[in-house]
Amino acid sequence: MPANGQKTGSRRRPRGTGPWDPWTGADLGAGEWISHSPAQEAGLDVPRYCPECGRRRTVQVTPHGWTAVCPRHGETSSAESEQR
Numbered sequence: 001m002p003a004n005g006q007k008t009g010s011r012r013r014p015r016g017t018g019p020w021d022p023w024t025g026a027d028l029g030a031g032e033w034i035s036h037s038p039a040q041e042a043g044l045d046v047p048r049y050c051p052e053c054g055r056r057r058t059v060q061v062t063p064h065g066w067t068a069v070c071p072r073h074g075e076t077s078s079a080e081s082e083q084r
């Protein structure tokens with residue numbers, strides 16, 4: 001069960017409101033599509049955009065990965081996004 005219900009996955013939204021590509025900020029909900037670099041596909045690059053709102057997040061790189069803070073949706077860390 002998700003800890004705080006923030007990540008409910010792919011909800012359908014009207015055009016222009018996302019979801020957004022976390023690396024490029026492309027509006028995927030509007031049919032925009034992009035190609036990721038190998039580093040991005042491997043999850044080595046920091047996703048700088050919030051997939052929920054498309055805002056640019058404040059990114060901090062740590063010895064263990066990264067932390068990205070959305071002004072609206074709060075903090076996401078590499079540990080959370082790669083939970084295994």
Ligand SMILES: [Zn+2]
Nearest residue numbers: 050053070073
């Ligand atoms: Zn957000």
